[in-house]
Amino acid sequence: MIKKLFMRDFRNFSEVSLSFSDKLNVLTGENGQGKTNLLEAIFFTGMLRSFRTSRVADMKKIGSQSFYISCEADSDGKWTKKLEIEYGELRKLKIDSSIVKKASEFIRNLMTVAFSPDDIAIVNGNSRIRRRFIDICISMESPSYMSALLEYSEALLSRNRLLRSVSPDIKILRAFEPVMAEKASVISKYRLDYSELLKKEMQKILCDYMRDETDFDIRYRNSSGTFSKDEYMNKFEKERNKDILRKMTSFGPQTDEFDFFLNSKLLRCFGSTGQCRFISLCLKMAELNLLLKTEENIKKAVVLVDDVTGELDSRARDYFFKVINRAGQTFFTFTSVPTDKYFKEASIYKINSGRVASLYV
Template sequence: MLLEELQLHNFRNYADTKVQFSPGVNIFIGANAQGKTNLMEAIYVLALTKSHRTANDRELIHWKQKRATVAGRVKKRLGSVPLEVQFSGRGKRVQLNHLFQSRLSTYVGSLNVVLFAPEDLAIVKGAPVVRRQFMDTEFSQMSSQYLYQLSRYNQVLKQRNQYLKQLKYHQQTDQVLLGVLSDELAAAGGQLIALRATLLHQLEHWAADLHHHISTEKEDLTFKYASQVEVSEDQTASDYERQLRERYHQNKDHEIELGTTLSGPHRDDVHFFVNGANVQSFGSQGQQRTTALSVKLAEIDLMKSQTGEYPLLLLDDVLSELDDERQTHLLTAIQDKVQTFLTTTSLSGVARQLIHQPTIFRITDGHVQKEETQ
C-alpha cells in the first residue's frame, strides 16, 4: 500500500497544495510551526477521517474558510484508488473511488496508517484511556467487524448512561428498558472483548520478537488484557456477553446511584510485562520506550497479516525522543519495507546514515518544496 499523491485545500495552513510521494522514506524538514505536522496530520485524516490532534473538526479548516478537503490516491495490489475527506460546518463527508460513502465504516481501512509520535510513549506509561484509544484506532483499521462492534457498543453505552442518569434523578422509573439496554450492551461488549483479545494476542506475538531483539535478547515482553470479566483463550464472545450481563444485573442499583455504566470494554486496559514485571509501574524509562517502540513496530506486521498489505508509517518528530540505539532499530526495521513519512527540524546523526535515498520536502509557511536529488 502506497500513498502516491496528497492534495489539500484549505486544510490548516495549506491553501492549495499537491504533493507526490516516493515509495520509500519521505522526509518533511522545516522549522517549528511551518506545517510539517499539519502535513502528517492530513495523511492521518485521509486514512481515519479524523485527526489525532483535535476532536474538533472545525480546527482543521483554514482560518476564515468554510470548508476543507483532503484527497489522495492510494496504490494497492489491485490498482490505484482515489480517496477524499471533506469538512464543513455541516460535518464531514467521505468519497471512496469518487463515490460518497453513507457510513464511515465502509471507508476506514481503505488506507491504513501507523502513527508514532512522542506522545505515543504514553501507550506504556499513560492512563488506561490512552491504551483503549490505541486499540480502538489500530484494530478498527484492520477489522471492519471491530469497527462495527465498537460503533455499536459506544452507541448503546451512550443510551444506557443517559437512561441511568434519568433513573438517578427520578426522571424515569421503568427499569425494563434498562434491562433491554443492558442486554444489547452485553452483546456488543462480548463481541468487542473477543476481538480485542484475539488481536492483542497476535500483536503480542510480533511485539515480543521485536522487543527481544531490541533488548539484545535480555528481555521478554508479554501482554495482559485487564478486564472486569475473565479473559482467556478458551472464552468466547458468548462467554463474555454472559459475564457482562451478570455484572450489569449485580451492579444495577449502584450504577443507577452513580448514573453511569461501571463494567465493559470502555473500562478495560492492557498491561505490559518485561521479564514478568509490570513495565508501567516498575520498568525503567529505557524499558518503557523499548516497549512502546516494539508495540508500534509490531502494528506494521499485524496489519500486514490482517489486511495483506503493509500500512504507511508516520513518524512525527519521534527521532528526537529516541536515543541512537533505538533510532537504529527503528530505521533498520522499516528500511525498504514500508512507505514512511517522517517530520524533523533537521536530518543528522543516525538517521542520515541509515536512511537510503530519502525524498526530502522542505516545508515553509504552508508551502512544500521537493529537494532535487543530487
C-alpha cells in the first residue's frame, strides 16, 4: 500500500507531497482539477504504464521536459520501499535509491488495478485495447511475460523499420526473426492460459451476481495459428517476401484478438452499451480476483476507482465493494464528498487546480 506520494511536473501538478490512509481514500473536486491525474500517477508507479494513454509525453506537465514520481510503499509493516520514477528523454527507475534497469524488476512492488469509465472499450473497442488489457493483467503476475513482451516489441519495431526502408536487407531481417519467434511463442502461451483463467473467473462472477446461468466465453484468436517457435520461424520464412511488399510484419502477437461472447453473442458487434459496460466492469473485477489469489498480492494491491459507481444500483454496488474491499488499499474519485455507508471510515482529500488538501484523515 502507498504511505506517501510525491509528484513533480506530472500532468497539472507542479509539485505535491501527500500521505494516505492505509485502507480507503477519497479524492474530491470538480471535473478537470486533477483527481484522475493523481490516480494515473499511482497506477503508473505500479505498472510503468498509464490506464489513459500510451504516450508518456502526455503525462508531462505542459512546458516541462520531464516528470518525477516518488512513492513510499509499505506491506503491512513488514517492509517499506521507496520507488522512484523520472521520465525525461530517458527513463530512470530506482528502488531504495538503487538504480533498476529492467521494468520487470520494478513493477511487482506495487500492484495497481484501475476501474475507469473508459473500460467499456475493452469490450467494444479495437483489438489493441483488448491486447493491452490482457498484457497488463499477465504482466502483474509474471515478470517473464513482461520481459518477453518488451523484447518482442523492440525486435518488431526494428524489423518494421527495416521493412519500410527502400531496399530491406534480407540477412538483417532474418537476424530479428529467431528472437521474435521465441518471444512470440512465450507470449501466445501465456495469453491462452490467462484467457482460460479469466473466462472461469468471469463465469463465477456472473453466476454469483446474476444468480442464474449466464453463458460467457472468451476466445483467444492467435493470428499466427501457432504456439511453437519452430512454426513461427517457418511462418517468417513463408511471409517474408509478402512483408517486404506490405512494409510491415503481418502476423504475431501484435495482431492477436480476444473475442468476448455473452449468451453466444459477440459483444463488440452485437452487445448493447449497457451490456458492454457491465461486462467491462466484471472483467476488471475478475482481473482483481485473479490478482488477489495470494496474501502477498493482497497486501500489495492498490485499487483505483475513477467515477464508475454512479450508475450502479444498490445490489451492484454492494457486490462491487465486496470484491474490491479485499485489496490492501483503495482510492475513489468523486465531485463531492460521498455520504453513503461505504465511505464512513474514508480519508477525504480535496483537489483544486493541481493542489491537494486533506479535509479529514
